[in-house]
């Protein structure tokens with residue numbers, strides 16, 4: 001974290017794809033400060049640059065221009081090796097399509113990041129057990145992803161993303177493939193993480209997810225067109241729980 005308490009800082013960030021007639025300004029000069037513990041939702045029409053922004057924040061893509069700082073450390077200039085280390089240890093990703101390893105059990109999927117970060121198998125197993133308990137799936141630890149529902153798979157993916165206690169959890173359409181009940185489970189989980197001080201950035205088309213965030217940024221054509229800090233973010237989730245859960 002930097003002196004101001006921001007986990008993420010972005011300065012004049014650009015990402016261009018292609019060239020000439022085919023040039024796309026996916027992210028077109030944005031500035032952003034995300035304080036520690038904030039749940040930030042990013043919305044906007046398809047193709048406005050949300051996923052690209054998320055990838056730049058997590059070091060999955062490099063910007064064409066500008067700066068990305070994570071916990072006071074500039075990451076856009078890191079070597080490939082240092083970036084890979086950063087992705088393993090400091091950021092956690094959750095995707096719409098879960099991206100679990102189909103051949104591995106839920107527990108083994110969650111163990112993987114800790115093993116890659118150099119933890120002993122025993123420590124990784126212990127950590128995975130704690131995380132699966134936390135996402136309510138202790139009883140499903142030995143199941144393969146194909147033996148789990150979509151909501152359960154996404155909860156395993158969230159547990160995996162939390163394995164190395166990331167500075168920031170980055171989620172791209174995490175409820176895009178889920179029904180209402182599973183969406184509520186994931187929202188509750190994010191709320192638990194937020195209460196525990198986890199910083200989250202969530203790209204979403206789902207108003208319910210956005211309504212539970214601390215802050216909502218709207219994007220259009222690679223820029224931020226609105227940035228609202230929401231005062232009463234818990235209301236809609238409580239309403240939905242009464243209806244659906």
Ligand SMILES: Nc1ncnc2c1ncn2[C@@H]1O[C@H](COP(=O)(O)OP(=O)(O)OP(=O)(O)O)[C@@H](O)[C@H]1O
Pocket residue numbers: 017018024025026044045046047048049050051052053
């Ligand atoms: N690798 C790439 N090469 C060329 N263009 C790309 C590439 N990645 C993204 N783009 C373009 O950049 C723009 C932003 O894409 P991005 O996926 O970030 O949008 P998005 O807001 O996340 O969209 P969606 O909501 O549909 O997922 C789009 O016009 C897209 O076609």
